[in-house]
Amino acid sequence: MHRCPDSSVRRPRVMYLDLDLHFSDAVSEAFLDSSATALGPQILTLSIHHSTPGFFPHSYLATLRDPSADRFDPFTLSMPLDRGATDATFARIWPSVERVKEAFRPEVLIVQCGVDGLAGDSHAIWNWSLNDGEGSLGWCVDRICNQWGCTVLMLGGGGYNHPNAARAWTYLTSIALRRPLARDADIPDHAAFPLYAPSFTLDVPAGNAPDQNGDAYLDEITTYFHEVARMIEERMSTCT
Ligand SMILES: [Zn+2]
Secondary structure (H helix, E strand, O other): OOOOOOHHHHOOOEEEEEEEOOHHHHHHOOOOOOOOOOOOOEEEEEEEEEOOOOOOOOOHOOOOOOOOOOOOOOOEEEEOOOOOOOOHHHHHHHHHHHHHHHHOOEEEEEEEOOOOOOOOOOOOOOEOOOOOOOOOOOHHHHHHHHHHOEEEEEEOOOOOOOHHHHHHHHHHHHOOOOOOOOOOOOOOOOOOOOOOOOOOOOOOOOOOOOOOOOOHHHHHHHHHHHHHHHHHHHHHOOOO
């Protein structure tokens, strides 16, 4: 059953966007079908992650689920990406993320900044750069923090190359403060300084792994989220 919020209990709409390599199983499951409560569509979760048989965590929610299915919840969304995802792939899927955001019109944006999808992480699955320009993690977080017009809460997440995780969260914090550090900024001398070899800079560049997210799949994502955004708009239009 679709319900609209009771105006007496109107609360801010919250979008949870998860950029970690792993699916946001706990958060997604916690808010699955929450739009069917008396509060109506108040929370939307979108996880961009890697998913393949055997990859943690297993969840039936971690796929591109059929929007025409009876129990499909357009406020619990999943965008699985294949191995080798680069800045170019993120630049290609980002309009779909923004399409969903514009349909839902969140007032609060919670972004989970897991950095285990960056190049150099021990998972070695994605090939995402921190700050190489359009589509990089820094570019995405800049749009979220400085262009989306939401109140933003940034969270950490996975990140198993510890120097790169420190680089990433330092850089993302500088973006949130609107004082972005240069990608070639020197790492200051400190006890862990040798771990930042060989560059000793803030940069986390992409590697050479092939991007297995082909045109056909990226087109499928675009089409899928366009349809889902229309479903969200339809549900929102009856509630505002
Ligand atoms: Zn993770």
